[in-house]
Amino acid sequence: MGVLTEAQRAQYERDGYLLASGLIPEDVAERAEAAMWRIMGMTPDEPETWDRKPEGVAGFQAARGLSVFNGLRDRD
Numbered sequence: 001m002g003v004l005t006e007a008q009r010a011q012y013e014r015d016g017y018l019l020a021s022g023l024i025p026e027d028v029a030e031r032a033e034a035a036m037w038r039i040m041g042m043t044p045d046e047p048e049t050w051d052r053k054p055e056g057v058a059g060f061q062a063a064r065g066l067s068v069f070n071g072l073r074d075r076d
Contacts, residue, residue: 004018037073039072042054051065054067
């Protein structure tokens, strides 16, 4: 595994973040995305499902439209 290049370090210092393509294997990312939609009770191609509060979410912040899932146990 390589280290960051000088250009990547400079970009991080300038922008405060760095996108690292290929860091997570594609199959892992696909499973995690599917799990996210399932857990949230939403469907990626049905925008009308995106703004509803997921059932059983103790950490829902209505003012921010934010659902917090602490201690989640899901394989994916």
